[in-house]
Amino acid sequence: MVSTEIKGFHILPVKFSGSSADHYIFFRKHETREQKNTSRAIFFFNLPICTTGAVVKKYLQQVALGATMELFTASILTECPEDVWLDMTRLTSDLELNGLKDEGGGSKLPRNCGIVTFIDKAAFQLAFTALKALSSLANVTEWPLNDLGSKFFRSCLKKQILDPVELAQTIAQSVVDFDRAEAESIEQLQNQTQLVDEDGFTMVVGTHRKTKAGILGKQKLAASVEVEKAKDKLKKKEKDDFYRFQLRQKKKDEMNDLLMKFRQDQEKVRLMKEKKRFRPY
Numbered sequence: 419m420v421s422t423e424i425k426g427f428h429i430l431p432v433k434f435s436g437s438s439a440d441h442y443i444f445f446r447k448h449e450t451r452e453q454k455n456t457s458r459a460i461f462f463f464n465l466p467i468c469t470t471g472a473v474v475k476k477y478l479q480q481v482a483l484g485a486t487m488e489l490f491t492a493s494i495l496t497e498c499p500e501d502v503w504l505d506m507t508r509l510t511s512d513l514e515l516n517g518l519k520d521e522g523g524g525s526k527l528p529r530n531c532g533i534v535t536f537i538d539k540a541a542f543q544l545a546f547t548a549l550k551a552l553s554s555l556a557n558v559t560e561w562p563l564n565d566l567g568s569k570f571f572r573s574c575l576k577k578q579i580l581d582p583v584e585l586a587q588t589i590a591q592s593v594v595d596f597d598r599a600e601a602e603s604i605e606q607l608q609n610q611t612q613l614v615d616e617d618g619f620t621m622v623v624g625t626h627r628k629t630k631a632g633i634l635g636k637q638k639l640a641a642s643v644e645v646e647k648a649k650d651k652l653k654k655k656e657k658d659d660f661y662r663f664q665l666r667q668k669k670k671d672e673m674n675d676l677l678m679k680f681r682q683d684q685e686k687v688r689l690m691k692e693k694k695r696f697r698p699y
Contacts, residue, residue: 427463428553432561434466440558441466445549448533458542459535460549463528465492468564474534476562478545481552485545486537493527 422429427444434441443466448459471490478485527533536542552559564570 422553422556428550430549430553431556431558432466433558434561434563441561447546448535458537458539459533460542460546462532462534463530465530465532466561466563467530468570469530469532470564473562473564474532477559478534480562481559482545482548485541485548487534487541487545488537489535491527491533491535493529493531495527496529496531
């Protein structure tokens with residue numbers, strides 16, 4: 419018997435046009451701490467490549483006609499070329515959908531995952547029931563995959579190349595924003611020097627203002643000083659321990675020598691007694 423559920427996820431087999439191999443999508447009811455989204459969203463895992471809201475909408479029209487989709491939140495890590503660490507224990511537990519693709523939790527989702535939010539509870543129930551029926555019967559449906567020819571990959575590559583003009587404008591605007599923020603910070607600092615409290619005291623502000631870089635630098639310097647102190651203390655302790663070891667070894671050797679001489683004297687006395695030549699008086 420073919421398994422239709424694994425660790426709380428329903429298994430949805432799909433196929434692609436022109437391919438005989440099956441692809442398996444896993445889905446379950448999306449759960450959040452807010453009750454308003456709990457009953458009208460579905461979490462999908464192992465979605466096919468280049469899955470968009472339009473693709474999901476087209477597929478739902480095939481298998482669950484009438485289930486109106488409100489929002490599709492895709493993982494922004496799916497097309498990220500670099501490996502990104504993600505806490506897999508959280509998944510969707512703390513995810514909140516607010517209607518924005520990038521700000522609606524896409525950065526919290528693992529690769530090839532997505533959340534489909536429906537317009538109301540009835541639409542969700544219709545879609546979820548239809549998908550569960552396909553999963554329980556192991557019916558293979560066709561997934562409306564986009565064209566993945568050379569034109570598609572050229573467009574993807576083109577998106578990764580920044581426009582020099584737009585890049586220059588962005589950098590210039592960032593510099594202007596930074597200068598404005600720096601000027602506002604200096605002005606606020608100067609205004610603080612003119613403040614007089616109810617007791618008649620004026621705040622004294624040094625010429626060297628505290629910045630994040632300065633504070634981190636001082637913390638790093640303090641940490642390095644503490645490390646050097648710890649190393650020096652460890653070296654001194656090792657030296658003292660070595661000297662203690664030498665003293666203990668010297669005392670131990672002296673005691674062994676005295677003990678050996680004492681035993682030799684005892685042996686001489688015993689021999690002299692045997693020869694009756696021992697005259698202590």
